[in-house]
């Protein structure tokens with residue numbers, strides 16, 4: 001049994017999207033979280049160590065961190081094609097992009113969006129290097145790994161769908177966002193995102 005601890009309009013929406021891509025059976029537990037505007041608050045039933053989302057329970061095993069959940073789930077559903085299993089020629093690139101998303105894209109993107117990168121030479125260089133790498137990759141092929149979508153695209157595509165300004169103007173990035181946001185699994189996830197009855201089976 002898979003249970004996603006989820007809050008509407010948050011990072012856990014990407015895991016909803018991924019679960020829909022995988023064709024998984026899962027439950028959603030809607031929890032409250034602290035919001036930037038001061039609203040909301042931690043939910044005692046949320047097993048995440050910081051009461052954040054996403055958190056995933058799989059038969060009693062807790063998985064946290066969006067990219068770890070992505071790797072975990074794509075390995076649980078190998079036939080979905082959303083992961084790259086051991087021995088796959090794109091395995092190295094897949095794990096690299098998942099780690100790069102969490103370790104470079106999100107911190108550098110946050111530094112840029114908050115204005116910090118504009119006042120710090122090291123952060124500015126880190127942000128520019130990150131943008132150059134991602135844009136050059138998407139100039140070469142439609143998705144991060146090549147011609148086929150993966151869980152790494154759900155991470156980056158979800159972030160860009162929320163905040164396109166994360167990356168500079170680029171025809172390739174616009175095409176990438178357009179392609180990913182047209183996916184039926186994302187439309188289903190958006191419908192579940194704020195379901196008012198609080199539960200989804």
Ligand SMILES: N[C@@H](CCC(=O)N[C@@H](CS)C(=O)NCC(=O)O)C(=O)O
Nearest residue numbers: 010011033034051052053054065066
């Ligand atoms: N590194 C974590 C970040 C999770 C995170 O920051 N989640 C936000 C929602 S977008 C949250 O739960 N915020 C509430 C809080 O920090 O108390 C991940 O990617 O899973």
